[in-house]
Amino acid sequence: MILPATSSAPAIPALPEGFRMTRQRQQVYDVLRDQRDHPTAADLFERTEDISLATIYNCLEALTSAGIVRQVSTDRSSARYCPNLHEHAHFHCSACGSVTDVDPKPRACSTTPWSLPTGSAVETVDTVIHGICPSCSN
Amino acid sequence: MILPATSSAPAIPALPEGFRMTRQRQQVYDVLRDQRDHPTAADLFERTEDISLATIYNCLEALTSAGIVRQVSTDRSSARYCPNLHEHAHFHCSACGSVTDVDPKPRACSTTPWSLPTGSAVETVDTVIHGICPSCSN
DNA sequence: GTGAATGCAAAACCTTTGCAACTGG
DNA sequence: CCAGTTGCAAAGGTTTTGCATTCAC
Numbered sequence: 001m002i003l004p005a006t007s008s009a010p011a012i013p014a015l016p017e018g019f020r021m022t023r024q025r026q027q028v029y030d031v032l033r034d035q036r037d038h039p040t041a042a043d044l045f046e047r048t049e050d051i052s053l054a055t056i057y058n059c060l061e062a063l064t065s066a067g068i069v070r071q072v073s074t075d076r077s078s079a080r081y082c083p084n085l086h087e088h089a090h091f092h093c094s095a096c097g098s099v100t101d102v103d104p105k106p107r108a109c110s111t112t113p114w115s116l117p118t119g120s121a122v123e124t125v126d127t128v129i130h131g132i133c134p135s136c137s138n
Numbered sequence: 139m140i141l142p143a144t145s146s147a148p149a150i151p152a153l154p155e156g157f158r159m160t161r162q163r164q165q166v167y168d169v170l171r172d173q174r175d176h177p178t179a180a181d182l183f184e185r186t187e188d189i190s191l192a193t194i195y196n197c198l199e200a201l202t203s204a205g206i207v208r209q210v211s212t213d214r215s216s217a218r219y220c221p222n223l224h225e226h227a228h229f230h231c232s233a234c235g236s237v238t239d240v241d242p243k244p245r246a247c248s249t250t251p252w253s254l255p256t257g258s259a260v261e262t263v264d265t266v267i268h269g270i271c272p273s274c275s276n
Numbered sequence: 277g278t279g280a281a282t283g284c285a286a287a288a289c290c291t292t293t294g295c296a297a298c299t300g301g
Numbered sequence: 302c303c304a305g306t307t308g309c310a311a312a313g314g315t316t317t318t319g320c321a322t323t324c325a326c
Contacts, residue, residue, distance in 0.1 A: 020300060022306065041291080052308045057291065062306090073211045076316080078290065089252050094261065108251030114227050114240045114265070119272030123232065127252070128264045134257030158325055160281065179316080190283045195316065200281090214291080216315065282323070289316080298307070 013068050013085065024051045028059040032069060032083040038090070038099040040078035074099055074128050090126075093133035102129060151206050151223065162189045166197040170207060170221040176228070176237040178216035212237055212266050227265035233274035240267065 015021070027048045031039065039047065041056045048056070060081055063069040072080040074092035080099055082090070089102040116122070153159070165186045169177065173185070179198060183191045198219055201207040210218040212230040218237055220228070227240040254260065 018301095018305095020305065022300070024307075054292080054309075055307055058306070071214075073214065076209075076211065076217055079214055091254065091258060100255075102252045102254060105251050105253050109247040112267075113243050113246030113251075114267065115243050116229065116240060116267070117238075117272055119275050120229060120267075120269055121275060122267055122269040124268045126266045126268065129250075129252065129254070129260055130262045130264065131258055131260040134255055137257050137259060156280095156326095158280065160325070162282075180314095192284075192317080193282055196281070278324105278326095280323105280325080283321095285319095287316105287318070290314090292313070293311085294309100296308095298305105299303095300305085301302100 015068070016066050019062070019066050022059075024048075024055050025059045025062060027051060028056060029063060029068070029083065032063075032081055036082070036084065036101070038072055038080040038082050040080055042078060044081070072099060072126070072128075074130070089129055091129045091131065091133065093136055094130055095132050095136035098133060100133070153206070154204050157200070157204050160197075162186075162193050163197045163200060165189060166194060167201060167206070167221065170201075170219055174220070174222065174239070176210055176218035176220050178218055180216060182219070208262075210237060210264070210266070212268070227267055229267045229269065229271065231271035231274055232268055233270050236271060238271070 028044055028051070031044055031047050035047070041053065041060060044060070045051065045053045045056050051059075060069065060071075064071055064081075068083065068085070070082045070085070072082050072090055074080065074090060082101070084101050087104055089104075091100045091102045092098075093100075112122070112125070166182055166189070169182055169185050177185065179191065179194050182198070183189065183194050186194070189197075198207065198209070202209055202219075206221065206223065208220045208223070210220050210228050212218065212228065220239070222239050225242055227242075229238045229240045230236075231238075250260070250263070
């Protein structure tokens with residue numbers, strides 16, 4: 001007998017001790033993982049069912065501080081969310097508003113190209129490339 | 139007779155055709171240029187006189203689209219503004235919240251280290267380095 | 277003179293919060 | 302069981318808007 005394709009096996013990178021994988025958190029993570037278009041909280045609210053908007057925000061906060069989702073700010077509009085944990089930048093099309101992942105070049109310089117003051121401790125680097133995407137260039 | 143030090147000579151990079159340099163826009167630009175700590179709209183409202191908050195926002199929008207000021211989004215809090223037009227990144231201290239300019243290393247790789255899809259047109263690249271600044275490391 | 281910019285207050289928008297009810301481990 | 306999570310509605314903070322007045326060119 002074949003089990004119905006329940007939407008979600010955990011399938012999540014190492015979770016912190018004591019992290020509660022609730023139905024809501026799983027659903028939010030599933031949408032992020034399956035539709036990698038960097039949805040906003042409102043997008044996620046529409047794409048899920050029986051989750052309040054406040055809980056969407058709670059889940060995103062929980063997933064973000066658990067380290068399995070990154071928050072992306074391309075402009076002043078709603079925050080977007082990204083389940084890609086590999087080093088990458090975000091390309092933001094100023095025409096259509098889409099946000100896509102951009103990988104580093106195969107053998108790009110390995111050290112930070114920025115002259116940080118002595119004593120600075122780097123936690124994360126967020127790079128947003130604004131421009132026009134191939135589809136909008138036509 | 140010595141003239142009182144009126145706050146402002148134009149002293150602004152090439153302005154677009156038809157840009158009206160009003161008193162308010164000049165004052166906002168002067169504060170940005172003289173106190174390069176990346177103030178928010180609310181900061182600028184406090185540091186200027188006889189300018190309404192709505193006008194602060196109008197001025198920032200005007201200066202930004204005129205290309206002489208850049209908007210900086212380090213997190214979800216208020217937008218910050220930067221009059222430094224040279225290529226640089228922003229270091230955001232997650233402890234004290236300060237934002238400082240970071241210059242590129244003298245001979246860092248000259249081309250984008252990102253594999254952009256063919257047909258992408260890059261307009262600007264915003265890099266925010268989150269971490270702990272030297273003062274907060276103590 | 278005239279279109280653009282300002283000031284005010286109100287509205288819009290995104291996100292967080294307080295608190296009672298519920299639930300995952 | 303019970304601390305942590307949810308849902309709701311209300312509040313908070315930031316930014317925008319409508320419109321009459323004022324101003325830069």
